[in-house]
Amino acid sequence: MQTFFIVAILVLGFLITFQIAKASEYVGIMRGEEKARKQTNKINAFLLLVFLIAGMIGVYYCNERLKGKILGAPASDHGVHIDNMLYITIGITGIVFFITQIILFWFSYKYQESDTRKAYYYPHNNKLELIWTVIPAIALTVLVGFGIFYWFKITGEAPKNAMVVEITGSQFKWEFRYPGKDKILGKKYFKKIDDAANNPLGQLWEDPANHDDIYVSGEPMHLVLNKPVKLVIGAKDVIHDVGLPHFRLKMDAVPGTPTTMWFTPTKTTKQMKEETNNPAFMFEISCDQMCGKGHTNMRGEIVVETQPEFDAWIMSKKPKYFAAFPDKDPATQKADTAKAAVAPVAMNTMK
Amino acid sequence: MSEALQIHPEVAVGHDAHHNGDHGHHHQSFITKYVFSTDHKMIAKQFLITGMIWAIVGGLFSVLFRLQLGYPGQSFPILETFFGHWAEGGQIKPEFYYALVTMHGTILVFFVLTAGLSGTFANLLIPLQVGARDMASPFLNMLSYWFFWLAGMVMLASLFVQTGPASGGWTMYPPLSGLRQASLGSKIGADLWLVSMALFIVSSLMGGLNYISTILNMRTKGMSMTRLPLPMWAIFFTAVLGVLSFPVLLSGAILLLFDRNLGTSFFLSDIVVNGEILPNEGGSAILFQHLFWFLGHPEVYIILLPAMGMVSEILSVSSRKPIFGYMAMLGSLFAIAILAFLVWAHHMFVTGLNPFLGSVFVLLTLLIAVPSAIKVFNWLTTLWRGNIRFTPGALFSIGFVSLFISGGLTGIFLGNSTIDIHLHDTMFVVAHFHIVMGVASMFGMFAGIYHWFPKMYGRYLNSTLGYLHFWVTIVGAYLIFWPMHYQGLAGIPRRYLDKSSWLSFNGFHDLDKMITVVSIVVFAVQLMFVFNFFYSIFKGRKVTTTNPWGANTLEWSTPINPGHGNWEGEIPEVHRWPYDYGKDGRDFIPQTEPIGANESQH
Numbered sequence: 001m002q003t004f005f006i007v008a009i010l011v012l013g014f015l016i017t018f019q020i021a022k023a024s025e026y027v028g029i030m031r032g033e034e035k036a037r038k039q040t041n042k043i044n045a046f047l048l049l050v051f052l053i054a055g056m057i058g059v060y061y062c063n064e065r066l067k068g069k070i071l072g073a074p075a076s077d078h079g080v081h082i083d084n085m086l087y088i089t090i091g092i093t094g095i096v097f098f099i100t101q102i103i104l105f106w107f108s109y110k111y112q113e114s115d116t117r118k119a120y121y122y123p124h125n126n127k128l129e130l131i132w133t134v135i136p137a138i139a140l141t142v143l144v145g146f147g148i149f150y151w152f153k154i155t156g157e158a159p160k161n162a163m164v165v166e167i168t169g170s171q172f173k174w175e176f177r178y179p180g181k182d183k184i185l186g187k188k189y190f191k192k193i194d195d196a197a198n199n200p201l202g203q204l205w206e207d208p209a210n211h212d213d214i215y216v217s218g219e220p221m222h223l224v225l226n227k228p229v230k231l232v233i234g235a236k237d238v239i240h241d242v243g244l245p246h247f248r249l250k251m252d253a254v255p256g257t258p259t260t261m262w263f264t265p266t267k268t269t270k271q272m273k274e275e276t277n278n279p280a281f282m283f284e285i286s287c288d289q290m291c292g293k294g295h296t297n298m299r300g301e302i303v304v305e306t307q308p309e310f311d312a313w314i315m316s317k318k319p320k321y322f323a324a325f326p327d328k329d330p331a332t333q334k335a336d337t338a339k340a341a342v343a344p345v346a347m348n349t350m351k
Numbered sequence: 352m353s354e355a356l357q358i359h360p361e362v363a364v365g366h367d368a369h370h371n372g373d374h375g376h377h378h379q380s381f382i383t384k385y386v387f388s389t390d391h392k393m394i395a396k397q398f399l400i401t402g403m404i405w406a407i408v409g410g411l412f413s414v415l416f417r418l419q420l421g422y423p424g425q426s427f428p429i430l431e432t433f434f435g436h437w438a439e440g441g442q443i444k445p446e447f448y449y450a451l452v453t454m455h456g457t458i459l460v461f462f463v464l465t466a467g468l469s470g471t472f473a474n475l476l477i478p479l480q481v482g483a484r485d486m487a488s489p490f491l492n493m494l495s496y497w498f499f500w501l502a503g504m505v506m507l508a509s510l511f512v513q514t515g516p517a518s519g520g521w522t523m524y525p526p527l528s529g530l531r532q533a534s535l536g537s538k539i540g541a542d543l544w545l546v547s548m549a550l551f552i553v554s555s556l557m558g559g560l561n562y563i564s565t566i567l568n569m570r571t572k573g574m575s576m577t578r579l580p581l582p583m584w585a586i587f588f589t590a591v592l593g594v595l596s597f598p599v600l601l602s603g604a605i606l607l608l609f610d611r612n613l614g615t616s617f618f619l620s621d622i623v624v625n626g627e628i629l630p631n632e633g634g635s636a637i638l639f640q641h642l643f644w645f646l647g648h649p650e651v652y653i654i655l656l657p658a659m660g661m662v663s664e665i666l667s668v669s670s671r672k673p674i675f676g677y678m679a680m681l682g683s684l685f686a687i688a689i690l691a692f693l694v695w696a697h698h699m700f701v702t703g704l705n706p707f708l709g710s711v712f713v714l715l716t717l718l719i720a721v722p723s724a725i726k727v728f729n730w731l732t733t734l735w736r737g738n739i740r741f742t743p744g745a746l747f748s749i750g751f752v753s754l755f756i757s758g759g760l761t762g763i764f765l766g767n768s769t770i771d772i773h774l775h776d777t778m779f780v781v782a783h784f785h786i787v788m789g790v791a792s793m794f795g796m797f798a799g800i801y802h803w804f805p806k807m808y809g810r811y812l813n814s815t816l817g818y819l820h821f822w823v824t825i826v827g828a829y830l831i832f833w834p835m836h837y838q839g840l841a842g843i844p845r846r847y848l849d850k851s852s853w854l855s856f857n858g859f860h861d862l863d864k865m866i867t868v869v870s871i872v873v874f875a876v877q878l879m880f881v882f883n884f885f886y887s888i889f890k891g892r893k894v895t896t897t898n899p900w901g902a903n904t905l906e907w908s909t910p911i912n913p914g915h916g917n918w919e920g921e922i923p924e925v926h927r928w929p930y931d932y933g934k935d936g937r938d939f940i941p942q943t944e945p946i947g948a949n950e951s952q953h
Contacts, residue, residue, distance in 0.1 A: 003429055014879060021815035025892060037740075044741035044818065048749070051822075055829065066837040069858040078772075085769045086840075093760040100727060100756045107734040108749055111670065112741070119671040119933035120736035128732070129679045129725065136724035140717045140763075147717075147767040148710045154769065155706035171533065171625070190621040191628050202623075237624040238527040239636055241701065241776065245842025245855050248773040252702045254636050255526055256620030259703035284855050288776040288844040290520045292527060292534040293445040296847045 038113065045112035052105035056098075071245055072276065075267040075283065075304070079248035081150040088146055092139055158262035162228035165221060167285075168201060169233075169240030169253040172294030174285055176221045177201060178214040180319060185232065186210025190255075193236065198324040205321065211328075215320040220282070220301035223265050224310045230262040240298065241289035246272070250288055265304040272304075387497075389489035390915040394496050395475035396807060399800070401500065402467020403881060409458035412451045414874050416848070419443040421867025423849040437515070446535045448848045449518035453536065454510065456521025457544070459789065461551055462506070464654040466499050468796045469593075472657055473562045473586045475803060479906035480580050482571025482925065484916045487564040491557045498554035502547045509543035517544035520846065522647065525618040525639050529610045532624045542611060545604045552601045555593050562590035571905070573925035577681075578942070580904045580929040581674060584681050585660025588688040589653050596649040596692070603642030610634070637702050644695035651788050652691040656684065658795020659726065659755075662748040664929075665802050666730055668902045669745035670737030671938060673930035676729045683722035683729075690719045700768040701775050709768045716766035723759050727752065738933075742900070743817030744802035750825045751794040757829075758787025761836065779839020782832045790828045797821075800884070805899050809912040810891030816883040820876055827873035831866050838862070903929045903941045 028036035074083050111117075166177040166185055179185045186209035193202035200217070203210045216222075223229050233242055235253035242261070243250045251261040273281045285300030305313070322329035388394060418427060419442075426441035437447040474492065478485055486492045509516040518536025519528035527533050528541050566579070566587045579587075606617040610631075618639045619631035667674040674680060694716045700709050730752050739745065761783040764770050774780065797820070804812050843856040850856040898907040905925070909917050923943040931940040935951055 010875065014875075014882075017819065017879070018816070018882070021813050021819070024815045025813055029892075040814070040818070041741050044746060045739075047822065048741075048746075051825070058829070059833070062834050062837070066834060066862070070837055070840040071842055071855065082769055082773050085767065086764070086773070089764050089767065089770060093763055097756065097760055100731065101753060103731050104734070104749065104752055104756070107731060107737075108739060108741075111734060111737045111739050113671075113738050117736075117738055118936070119738040121673065121933045121935075122675060122732070122736065123673040123930065124676045124678070129676050129729075132728040133721060133725055136721050140720050143763065143767060144714055144717050147713055147769045150769040151710055151713065152706060154772065155709070170623070190623055193623045193628065195626065237622055238530065238533050239524055243776075243842065243844060245773075248842075250701045250772050250775050254703060255622050256632075257635065257637060257703060278854075280854060282854055284853060286842070286844050286853070286856075290449070290524070290527065290846045293449065295449075296445065296849055297852055299852065 041113050045109050048105050049109040052102065052109075055101070074246065074248050075272065076244075076247035076249065076263040076265055078154045078263045079246070080266075081153060082248040085146055085150050089143060092143065096139075154263075158230040158260070159228045162230045162262055163224065164230050164232060165223070166201075166232040166234070167221070167242055167253070167300075168236060169242070169287065169291070169298070170236035171238065171292050172287070172298040173217065174221075174242075174298070174300035175200060176216040178216070178314065178317075179209075180212030180214055182209055182212055184209040186213050190236070198320060201320075203320065205324065211321045212319050213321070214314065214317045216317065220303045221285070222303045222305060222310055222313050224307050225265060225268050225304055227307070228262055228264045230260055233259045233261065238291050239289050240287050240291050243286040243288035244283070244302070245286065246283050252289055268304045268306065269302075270305075387493060389485070389493050391474045391478050391486050391489065391492060392807065392913070392915075392917075394492055395471050395473075397496050398466055398470035398474060398499070399807075401496075401503065402463050402471065403884070405458050405462040405503065406467065407878070407881065409455050409463060410874050410877060412455040412458070414871055415443065416448055416451045416455070417867040417870045419448055419848050421864045423851060443848070445848060446515060446518060449520075449534070449846070450515045450536055450540070452846060453518045453520055453523075454506075454516055457506070457517070460521060460650065460654070461548070462499075462503060464789070464792050464796070465555065465593075465650070466551070468654065468792060468799075469586060469589050469657045470496070470499065470558060471796075472582065472661060472799050472803070473558065473590070475807065476582055476906065477562055477565050477586060478569070479806070479909065479913075479917060480583050480904050481566055481569060482574055482905050482922045483565060483569040484918075484922070486561045487569060488561055492561050495554045495557035495561065498550050498557065502550035502554060505543055505547035505550060509540050509547070512539050512543070514538040514540060516540040522640075522643055523607070524643075525607055525610065525636055526622055526624075529607055529618055530622070530624050530629075531611070532627060542608065545608050545611075548604050549601060552597045552604075555597050559590040559593040559597075562586055563594065566590075571922045571925055574905075574942075577678075578925055578928045580660075581663040581677070581680055581684075582657065582660035584684055585656045585663075588684050589656045592649040592653050592656075592688055592691055596646040596653075599642055600646035603639055603646075606642075607639065637699070640699055640702060641695070644698045645692075647698065648695040649691040651784075652687055654788055654792045655795075656687070658751060658792045658799075659684070661799040661802070662751045662795050663730070663733075664904070665744045665748045665798050666733050666752075667930055667932060668802075668900050669742055669748070670734050670739045671901075671932050672733055672737040673932055673934075674729070675732035675735075676725070677928065677930060679725055680729055683725045686722040687719060690715060690722075694719065694766075697766050697768070697771070700771045713766065713768045717763060719766075720759070720763055723755075727756055727759075742801065743812070743814055743821055744798045746818070746821045747794045747798035747801065750821065751791050751798060753825070754786050754791040754794060754828065757833075758783055758785075758791055762787060773842065774839055776845055777839035778835050778843045778845055781845050782835035782839060785835075786828070786832050790824075790832070794824075797824075797880075802900070803906075804884075804887070804891075805894045805911075806906055806909075806913075808888050808891070809894050810887050811894060811899075812887045812891060813883050816879060820880045820883070823876040824873060827869050827876070830869045831873070834862055835866065898941075901939050903931060903939055905942060908941065908943055 074080055164179050164185060168175045186207040187204045188202045189204055190202050192199055233251050233253045235255045240253040241250060242253055247263055249261060249263055251259050273279055283302035287295055287298035326332050428441040430438035431441045437444055514535045516536060517540045518534060528537055531538050566583055609615040610617050610619055616631035616634035618634050618636050620634040622629040622631060663674050663680060694712060696704060696712045697716045765774055765783055801812055801817055838859055894911050897911055908923050925942045926945045927942055929942050934940060
């Protein structure tokens with residue numbers, strides 16, 4: 001019923017508008033088309049001026065309302081570069097925006113049709129055209145210069161001391177792998193992926209580098225404050241994208257083509273909680289490349305902490321190798337021998 | 352009509368004398384006049400009306416997904432009534448949402464702004480403005496429309512299949528679009544999308560070759576290339592872009608069809624989907640993106656250039672002044688057309704692209720800003736000291752310039768790879784391309800419709816409704832897309848249908864609601880325009896003079912309702928450029944008027 005009323009009101013409103021529009025056309029013809037046209041011309045010219053002023057106020061108001069909601073200070077060194085570049089660009093384009101929009105609507109208003117003025121025949125002026133070719137070219141050279149300078153800083157080789165973390169996307173979750181004590185990620189092959197056999201990433205167990213690799217999923221990725229980290233990014237099924245809004249970074253995760261990205265976190269999660277006054281704060285990993293129906297909720301988390309905190313966390317993790325081959329686990333071996341000596345019966349029930 | 356003779360305009364003029372008007376007097380059945388017509392004007396109307404129908408469908412889809420974005424979690428029972436299990440409980444399911452988004456993009460980019468815009472105005476204006484009786488090949492032209500229609504029918508059919516239409520985004524990146532297991536829309540819907548696109552490309556090629564050959568070969572006597580009105584140049588470059596880049600998309604679409612149906616591995620490698628290990632190895636998912644964007648980027652200009660051309664023409668006519676810097680306008684169109692081919696990888700800065708290659712694309716991308724700036728300053732100077740008549744067409748042209756500035760400047764953010772790292776695939780991108788490519792081109796199209804409607808139907812559109820249409824649309828467009836940039840700066844990814852589970856993206860509820868309400872209003876006003884359009888075809892105020900806007904170009908030298916063949920009698924000869932407005936104290940001097948003995952030089 002409610003829907004019916006809304007539709008009825010809309011239709012009615014439309015009919016009234018249409019009748020007025022129709023009537024104004026007839027009135028125009030009766031009063032003399034030329035005269036009516038000139039009057040509407042004045043109204044529209046005035047409205048263009050109103051639009052300019054209201055628009056400028058709107059731009060200011062919008063900025064006041066929303067500037068507090070964009071992410072705050074960046075939490076990585078690259079993020080600082082990116083924000084710098086952003087502000088340089090906002091500065092330059094902002095000036096151009098205001099100048100050109102004001103000129104556009106002001107000219108439209110000022111040079112509205114008038115019986116007392118004749119249009120000025122002005123087909124070209126080489127000097128003017130040269131000026132507005134050269135000035136944008138210079139401005140853009142500045143932007144390209146800064147842009148490429150920062151771009152190479154960000155995309156350059158990761159520092160030697162960077163820790164390595166592998167991140168793998170699949171519909172619709174993120175999985176992480178740490179290289180363990182040898183600091184080398186073991187080789188993997190997608191055909192070996194088998195969740196049931198405790199090998200969700202397809203690690204090749206014959207590669208000894210895999211034996212100490214630590215697999216993490218269903219909990220946040222942990223990173224160390226002020227320590228560069230190189231992410232090795234992959235995907236299992238479709239293209240995903242590792243988006244780190246607080247660090248201002250992003251890189252696609254492409255099945256079959258590993259990608260990398262490095263940065264240095266400069267704020268701990270604890271610090272951010274205080275800065276944002278939000279005890280629930282977490283660094284988030286968003287998927288930024290459309291990946292299917294769960295794209296919206298493909299969320300991961302990152303904890304940035306101090307080195308001792310990180311060490312304690314990573315020590316609590318066991319390599320996946322031991323889950324796949326429990327008999328190779330020194331812990332179980334120790335337990336085995338211990339238990340074998342003390343309670344052989346209990347061991348039997350466990351197996 | 353004898354095309355062999357038409358190729359040389361000088362010869363053709365003599366030939367046309369005894370030939371004139373024949374076509375107008377042929378007895379034509381309904382089928383040959385309205386359905387399988389070879390008259391370029393009728394084909395233009397077919398493109399326009401088909402485009403408008405698609406625009407309503409595509410626009411409605413955006414209203415539906417805006418409902419979800421503005422009111423996530425709220426139930427709209429009416430949705431279930433219409434869409435059944437796709438909107439169970441009155442809530443849009445994710446699969447439905449992504450189908451809507453994908454179809455909205457595909458329909459608006461290809462069917463509305465490519466076929467509806469350049470198909471309409473290239474067909475309508477080329478013969479009328481260069482002085483020809485029809486296109487170089489009217490039959491091919493007719494086929495071009497009907498292939499477009501067929502492409503549309505296939506796409507339409509895909510909306511009704513059990514598993515829904517393609518839903519991998521309008522860019523259709525594999526593997527998502529290549530794997531049936533990966534999403535509902537990647538089942539038969541994706542095949543239909545690819546087939547539809549292949550048909551569309553055939554249509555676009557036939558149209559484009561026709562536009563190029565007509566503009567190059569069939570200009571009337573005296574119509575040298577530098578006397579062409581700017582819409583002709585714009586459409587010419589558009590057609591060249593289309594002819595050179597659409598085949599690359601065709602190759603991408605066909606290879607993807609192979610991957611989907613014949614077990615090839617062009618784009619697939621190392622895939623485990625839903626626990627199933629696929630045999631494909633050695634393909635590259637990124638290869639598709641190169642093929643796609645090699646068309647996809649020129650496509651942006653395929654959409655925008657005709658709008659630029661028409662806006663140049665309309666601004667000049669309505670400010671009663673010549674377009675400022677004709678040669679610079681032409682040069683900048685040329686520069687944009689060349690650069691359009693050299694910037695595609697700026698859509699791929701974060702795909703793992705070689706950083707050095709990335710920096711080259713940054714340079715080339717930002718270079719486009721130079722010809723774009725020239726165009727803007729030339730439009731501004733065209734208005735300067737003019738005597739502007741604000742017809743609805745003129746207002747939409749001014750709106751176009753405003754939107755082009757706003758959207759063009761945000762392009763400088765995204766084209767700079769450093770900033771793109773943060774803004775890539777966020778709502779900032781959505782705001783940027785909707786303003787500069789979507790709404791701006793739409794404004795160019797509206798400007799063209801209001802301006803040339805009298806030529807198409809011999810009647811005017813109701814201008815009060817036209818003014819209302821303009822004001823609501825421009826205010827609405829800015830209200831919708833300006834604040835959206837802030838969502839992007841906050842890092843909100845595109846294609847997120849519900850942000851409530853995110854800590855970082857959760858602060859924009861009020862904004863999303865506002866955008867949704869405004870987009871419904873704007874959509875309603877577009878429906879009003881459509882009503883105005885169809886009403887005015889039959890009941891609009893009649894045009895009583897052949898040249899209602901006091902314009903110089905050739906189309907206004909034809910009868911009010913030109914028949915097939917356009918001019919009764921000989922095709923007029925051209926003696927001057929099309930922008931002699933306000934020269935030597937005269938309001939306007941048509942192109943057909945010989946240069947006077949003591950006329951001043953420009």
